[in-house]
Amino acid sequence: MCGIFAVSGSEQAAAEIYMGLMHLQHRGQDACGITTCDTASGEVYRLKDVGLVSEVLTEARIAELKGNIGIGQTRYPTVGTGDRREVQPFFIKRPDGIGMAFNGNVVNYPLLKQKLKEERVYLTSNSDAEVLLQIFADEYEKRNGTEGIFSAVKKVYDEVIGGYAVVTVIANKGILAFKDPNGIRPLAMGEKEANGKKNYAFASESIALSMQGYTNIRDLKPGEAVLAENTGEIHSRQLEYEKAAPCVFEWVYFSTVESVIEGKPVYDVRKKLGKFLAQKIKREMPELQADLVMPVPDTSRPAASALANELGLPLEEGLIKNRYIGRTFIMPIQKTRENAVNLKLKPIESVIRGKNIVVVDDSIVRGTTSKRIVKLLKGSGANKVYFVSTFPPIISPCYYGIDFQRSEELIASGRTIEEIEKEIGADKVIYMDVEGLHEALGTKELCTACVTKNYPTSTKHAAALTELREQHIAQITGKC
Ligand code: SF4
Known part of the structure; x- marks a missing residue:
């Protein structure tokens, strides 16, 4: 379980993300990180490490994260081992430079990992978020543009089984947020006016939005993807229509x-x-x-x-x-x-x-x-x-x-x-x-x-997932 936050159009994206993550700290205390982008220069800034939000994201470090759009995550590990390689957001340089942060779990992670290996895709971690990013980026590269983004989300829905909420920063495009086809994991969005423009933000929980002045807060629908473009335009599409099954334990x-x-x-x-x-x-x-x-x-x-x-x-x-x-x-x-x-x-x-x-x-x-x-x-x-x-x-x-x-x-x-x-x-x-x-x-x-x-989903690959997780825990505790 993790907390994710994303903002578009902010004068100080990193500061807002920091505040958002502070409000979401209860969702994961093992590691955290922020990726921002300055849409004027195209520069991307990244900071992540193991530790609490207040320990990793100090004021001096936040000041170095320039940019008006960005994402952040505070993390509890479910598939990854909790070491530094698994800390999010993940980032891929092409196409465009994509950062991704994730809350949830990919049930068919072992299968997807194996498939990527066969396609000679090199992974740097044991995190399901990285697999999801690879699938998204691979499809986005084929089409680009707004249609390419929605087609990449559809590809994720077609391939990835699980409960997940995702926020993504795409350097030359904007912020993308989407929820699994059953809407198992929570993700809300809100908007606010600043300097005559509308800013959008996304968070695992509404409190991280309302405490920062965001209004018109609503939950994303199951299978819905929302793209807040750098131009200020917003696009929303429901790409899948499975039965809604939000986690009652939330x-x-x-x-x-x-x-x-x-x-x-x-x-x-x-x-x-x-x-x-x-x-x-x-x-x-x-x-x-x-x-x-x-x-x-x-x-x-x-x-x-x-x-x-x-x-x-x-x-x-x-x-x-x-x-x-x-x-x-x-x-x-x-x-x-x-x-x-x-x-x-x-x-x-x-x-x-x-x-x-x-x-x-x-x-x-x-x-x-x-x-x-x-x-x-x-x-x-x-x-x-x-x-x-x-x-x-x-x-x-x-x-x-x-x-x-x-x-x-x-x-x-x-x-x-x-x-x-x-x-x-x-x-x-x-x-x-x-x-x-x-x-x-x-x-x-x-x-x-x-x-x-x-x-609510197939659990065909669940046994393999559990086995993989056991191996990772054995690695951490030295019981392998
Ligand atoms: S209701 Fe239970 S099984 Fe379903 S997502 Fe929540 S904790 Fe998991």
Whole structure:
């Protein structure tokens, strides 16, 4: 999972991209980068490295990135190994000079990589984004111009299976943004007036646009490509018409609570999830005796507050987050993840001791965090711990950019609720159900594959993809 941002027509493209990436930092903390172009001179400027946005993109370095159009990315690795070779945006010198940044995952990456190898195309990384760039550039070179750009996007749609949102800077042309045919990964666009001209920007989440004065914000449609030309003209085409399947996990966990996706505020959706769960508890477990509701900070706070309200219980903060520790779920290696969980949350014993606690978390993925939370609460004197997840049991891998690609690593895969309760040490585990997700979102047009096994795309190459990823992780951890 990553955050991407692009801007066209800005006086200070790099500064805007920097601000955009700061608002998207929660989507990936492993590396970041910016590519800009000065359309007057045709010069391209690039900066990228491993590290947080504030570490890599310092003020002095940003000042060196001249140009009025550009793209940026903050990255969490799913296929690449997380080393410097995989840091985005990628850049190709011809035709025209194309920079590309990507959020998502290419399911048939191993096949496409092999195909490029047979065509004697040299790749510099293990990133699926580079493969996508090669396919795009190869087709664009054949036709050039505006039609060439849309034909290159169509070629990507024809060849690449997966969930992806892409932003591209094409040196002599402008900014291009497009979304996979099912619209699995989010991408929004906005516009603003500056010096009598319209500027356009694109971002993984609406907050990165609205905080910079962009208005008329809308999500790109599935299979839609938008080109903001250097001339100020804008072209939009829907090149594919698959069934819409935006990732439901974006509302539940991944996106920041201030964002709006597909017209549905993340905050409102999380409140609805909490209310739905409270109604489920009242309906199915009227005997449940609880003293208070406690959120696992920060994602689950709106759901916990709605749940407490509906159950008529006090909402208490008994777990305090160490603000200097990143989100544990998006750390790429289990060992790093476990160490971070141990540092991440601290209990307030006076709130916890002797109480029956309904603790609310956004989801239970591997069970690492949940187990640790139950242990912390019980170790601080909790009488009973009822663990509530605002997401249904995750039973199947995600092949579209969220980092759980093997069933074996998922605590709910092949286990009953009672077994999960035992495994994490909770007195009860209460899960959201798929109907509740549909109700909270007001639609069934969603990707829910990790909880239903109904994948919106072919998963024919998924096993090969997982194998390749395992090899890369073994490289990082030295287990090969
Ligand atoms: S499989 Fe799950 S996490 Fe992955 S895109 Fe679909 S809903 Fe989102």
